[in-house]
Amino acid sequence: MVTSRQDTKVTVIGAGPAGLGCAALLKQMGIKDADMVILDASTVGSSFKAWPKEMKLITPSFPSNGYHQTDLNAITPDTSPGFSVGKEHLSGDEYAGYLNSVASHYEIKVLENTQVIQVEPQPYDHFLLTTNTGKRIYSQYVIWAGGEYSSPRMSAFEGSHLCVHNSEITSWKECEEDHYVVIGGYESGVDAAYNLASLGKKVTLIDNGGEQESTYDPSKVLSPYTAERLSAMANSHLVELEQNFSVKQVLSSADGFRLVSTNGKAVVSKGIPINCTGFDTHLGPVHELFKYENGLPLVNNFDESICQNNLFLAGPKLAHDTVLLCFIYKFRGRFALPCKVIGTELDLDMSILSHYKQAGMLLDDLGCCVTQECFC
Ligand SMILES: Cc1cc2nc3c(=O)[nH]c(=O)nc-3n(C[C@H](O)[C@H](O)[C@H](O)COP(=O)(O)OP(=O)(O)OC[C@H]3O[C@@H](n4cnc5c(N)ncnc54)[C@H](O)[C@@H]3O)c2cc1C
Known part of the structure; x- marks a missing residue:
């Protein structure tokens, strides 16, 4: 050199x-x-x-x-x-x-x-x-x-190496399974859910919060563009919203992946879980x-x-x-x-x-x- x-x-x-x-x-x-x-x-x-x-x-x-x-x-x-x-x-x-x-x-x-x-x-x-x-x-x-x-956030929970971060996706068309769990109900999570549902996939969208904060600031709550897309999905029956689910651990299982929350709830993802927890x-x-x-x-x-x-x-x-x-x-x-x-x-x-x-x-x-x- x-x-x-x-x-x-x-x-x-x-x-x-x-x-x-x-x-x-x-x-x-x-x-x-x-x-x-x-x-x-x-x-x-x-x-x-x-x-x-x-x-x-x-x-x-x-x-x-x-x-x-x-x-x-x-x-x-x-x-x-x-x-x-x-x-x-x-x-x-x-x-x-x-x-x-x-x-x-x-x-x-x-x-x-x-x-x-x-x-x-x-x-x-x-x-x-x-x-x-x-x-x-x-x-x-x-x-x-x-x-x-x-610096994608890759260590937010145990087993996050089993997930794919949304920044690693080149195109949602690469996702071939018929069901995915998306972790993170903010901008990139809703974007992932919207794009997967547009391709006819079933999506469980996990959000660790409950209701949105009462502020207009798009750094803290969903932007109008995303909120509009989320409400369009509500009628599609393809996207299920799982609120108050804070992922504690992701495990491999016979039918795909098992995601366990801090309060003991569990969901199963057929496709690789999509980590949309940010950077x-x-x-x-x-x-x-x-x-x-x-x-x-x-x-x-x-x-x-x-x-x-x-x-x-x-x-x-x-x-x-x-x-x-x-x-x-x-x-x-x-x-x-x-x-x-x-x-x-x-x-x-x-x-x-x-x-x-x-x-x-x-x-x-x-x-x-x-x-x-x-x-x-
Ligand atoms: C999925 C997604 C959607 C978004 N949507 C919006 C939106 O709608 N509106 C909005 O305002 N913002 C949005 N953002 C945020 C916005 O993209 C970022 O805020 C913006 O890219 C930050 O700009 P930046 O110039 O700081 O960083 P970047 O655009 O990431 O540019 C940083 C550059 O630095 C280079 N670099 C890094 N390290 C080094 C190094 N050591 N040496 C030399 N070069 C280096 C990188 O190669 C890169 O080209 C979004 C972000 C994401 C991830």
């Missing part, structure tokens, strides 16, 4: 919506190409390309940007997946296509197939990054935007450079690690107290915060930030997220 070293100012790890969104903003602030490196372990938008073929974004796209209502899935104020793809609910492949067009529009060069395997803090709050290709990067700032797709928090090579509370990384008001200067977090693992920023339309509002710190220190042109503010893409006061209510 040939090793080489590059010195730069900013390194963005990950070319999904979070990494590209930050890179696009820094480009609009006038950062020079030599001062920013964007790396991806795979390709631009690769997490989206890995989605099951039938899966679609639950958040709708609509090209309403001109009226200060930026398309919910856009990562810059002047682009719209709804416009570029012409669909309201994009598939993973289609959204990856949108991300590629953003990269080419803002002339963002991504170093693909380059995985960062180590990030070592250096004197004066700099970093030395090592990649799997032998390339090393010495950088003043690091933005971690590696997403969560590489763990693992921040790859920067994991140890953050502190955690309730499993979430602790960041300051600029989304910088509270224990490592110049290391910023972008993407769905961002949380501030009770505010979870796990959707694109939420975490995109925070791109401006790390970029503001970096832009100020590197003396970049910050005038673009007023456009971001007007477009609803500068969420510097999270008070609105806590107190906002939908009365009806």
Whole structure:
């Protein structure tokens, strides 16, 4: 392996919506190409390309940007997946296509197939990054935007190795049995149940909760898109909902698999149980450079690690107290915060930030997220 070293100012790890969104903003602030490196372990938008073929974004796209209502899935104020793809609910492949067009529009060069395997803090709050290709990067700032797709939750209960995680499904058409148990009654679980039932399969959908929380926040309750699909399934007689069933253990049995709950109930699955319990928090090579509370990384008001200067977090693992920023339309509002710190220190042109503010893409006061209510 040939090793080489590059010195730069900013390194963005990950070319999904979070990494590209930050890179696009820094480009609009006038950062020079030599001062920013964007790396991806795979390709631009690769997490989206890995989605099951039938899966679609639950958040709708609509090209309403001109009226200060930026398309919910856009990562810059002047682009719209709804416009570029012409669909309201994009598939993973289609959204990856949108991300590629953003990269080419803002002339963002991504170093693909380059995985960062180590990030070592250096004197004066700099970093030395090592990649799997032998390339090393010495950088003043690091933005971690590696997403969560590489950390499927595989140890939520005993026997979870006997299940398949929904992120491992290429297409629901691969499921050949006539009955499946789906574990997890949130977005991806309902999506799995819906797609299996659409193929004529019987599904037992296991949910560890009872009634939904009384909030409108789609980070905590089903989105309207999913709720609509769930109620359509209620009349199909193919999907049975098993509530208050918290899986304790999955066992192989003569007729398939046996799932036992913490309160002693049991269900049998003919097909391999489908684990839709989500993703763990693992921040790859920067994991140890953050502190955690309730499993979430602790960041300051600029989304910088509270224990490592110049290391910023972008993407769905961002949380501030009770505010979870796990959707694109939420975490995109925070791109401006790390970029503001970096832009100020590197003396970049910050005038673009007023456009971001007007477009609803500068969420510097999270008070609105806590107190906002939908009365009806
Ligand atoms: C099934 C499913 C449905 C969803 N639906 C919606 C929805 O409708 N609306 C919505 O807003 N959100 C949705 N989300 C959430 C959304 O997909 C994520 O929030 C989003 O992908 C996060 O963006 P990201 O850029 O942080 O991560 P990703 O899109 O995962 O991008 C991270 C990139 O980092 C790269 N990477 C990781 N580690 C390294 C490393 N060490 N070195 C170099 N590169 C690395 C990866 O290859 C990847 O390309 C959904 C998620 C899932 C799983």
